[in-house]
Amino acid sequence: MHKVFAHTCLALAGASVLLADGTGPFVGKALVPKYDIWMYPHGSGGARETASTFTALPSPATETHVEDRFGQFVIRFDTTSIAAAGLGVDNYQPERIVLTAALVTGGIVYDPTPDAYQTSAPKGTPDLDPGRPLEVHGTGFRGGATVSNYNESSSYGNGSIHGRNAYAMGYTPAGVARDVSHNVTEGFDSIPWGVGRIYLRSGDGAPDVELNPGAAVPAPDGETPPPVVKFELNLALPGVAAYVRESLNRGYIWLTISSLHSTTQNAASGYPAFYTKEHPEHAMFGDVAATLDVEYSLPIRVLSFSRNATTNTASISWNASKGYKYVLQRSEELTAGSWVPVNTYQPTDSGTLTWSGPSASPKAFYRVIRTK
Template sequence: MTIGVVVSRGTAQSFDVTMPTTADRWMYPFNVTPGTRPAGSVFGYTPFPLEESFDNRDGQVIVAFDTGDLIPSGAGPGRYQIDRLVLEITLSGPASSEIDVTVDDWRTYLPSRTAEALPDLDPGRPIELFGAGFRFGYDLLTWTEDAPFSDGDIFGIENRNVFAAGIDANGGTFDVSSNYTAGFTAEPLAVARFPGYDAGEFAIEGAVATFEVDLTVPGVRTWVGEGLDAGRLVFAITSLVGASQGDAVLTQFYLRENPLVEVGVREASTLDLAVVIKKGCDVPGDLDGDCATTGGDLGIFLSLWNTDDSDADFNFDGVVDGADLGLILGWIGL
């Protein structure tokens, strides 16, 4: 499903789009079918005593969206005004843990007998959305869903080619795949909620995990703007919910290669975005965005006569009228 609405009038373009994933991948060290699995599971590995055999966020689902197909890239990161970002992905089976809509402190994963341990005051463990970071020469545009798990060793921590990444205040990324071992609480972009379910309930197959990103967090809009400028956004879905080899139930999500997705019965991940691309020049009276004030702008201005349009109300008195006409005529040179 691809839905797009574009509103354009010189000074800015507004985009309201919903797009399907263009690449998804279950990132797990022993995944022998990269890029072609029908589902991907999320689970954690939080051993005690601490050791570094595997990342704590062991099973991750990576989802990528080629945004440039619907939202023009290359405008410059600072010109993208992001007003809404919601990612959805559908369970391909029952969840392995109750719905938890809060971030859990890393110390709640420690055994209760340890001095640092904190109690987890609500049931379940959260499913969390992070940005994606890259290493070993991969980046936002060169990583593909069939790329190797690691160009290093599959054992150990912080060695994935693409990984769950926290976003710093400047829009930079850092690996949070082993935040438990490192001793810090990773702050996600969003925690999954399941419409139709309450916290503490178990979601079943077909339930939609909904991640509504808080765009007011410092650095998040910068990170998203850089992705839109490049034409691609990549995310990691993870959880620290425990799992054991042979578990009958793991929290799994549909990936785009799933037969039910291919025939339209179920959806893989989708991204819902509301974005405004602001004009790239600051010329008074330039209503058509060509960085000059000409007769074309005058025509647009006259079509807005006697409205409260903020772009054409040059003197900010709440109405487009003769006073504004005098200003634009002066800028044109008439």
């Protein structure tokens, strides 16, 4: 009896193409959203050239009758050019996911840290650092809307509490999905999947420079590229990595940006606004719509195994990627300390690795360990 196990520690983030045999990591970028929708009951949805995020707090919801996260920015990226869809949820290992969105407006104060919900509540506790964070979550659907049928022409829903059909969806600490649109009034922290970090771009090829926390975002000057907000998903949070795996297997991912920047009706500043792909500047220059960077790996897969009882030899093949070390190990007992190395490989190209050698015992177990 001979058995083979494929073991590894993998991470998933982005990829440009899915190699047939390599395990990754693969890196890719979605340069423009499939859909980018301003989720605001009085807005023009997917046709709008900008999307702003804001709250009516600290005016209580009992007076305004609106959700705490009143303006939201819902985005869908197709990922099939990054990773082939349909490989099975467990066959995607996300490592790093970064959503980048460009700001149309300046003036907001940069806060790269989460705020407790009480700091936005009417008569709540003081916020000890200046500004409000920009947050990203997943996207939930209701009212007949689904992850597959929602688009830029779909109905907003209605203006009641929890009435919008697509909304910022987070998870409880136990990993249970919930709508975070009204989290302050309902008394819980939103647990953002990522807090936006604001960077200034020079436009001359120099690296982006992060804005100092507490500083105001500069107003557009018409000369330099607009500041960008980078949201890196925290894949260690309950439910987030599973959400990404399901999205990659489906071939697209929905994400929602929201914030608790206070504003008043018809105000023209004091809250963040983002470019959408419909903005004329994107049509002219192609670099202001939201983008998505993804890095991911695939599990090690045993491609073939055989044993010749006459010659007492065995042969094993598995997929591999350059830049990693693969250790083939053998055990006859499956007990702690019984695994012994058979051979070590450090491929210079992605593809298939094969070991052939003696296997005298009729009962043995093999496994492959991948390390940096």
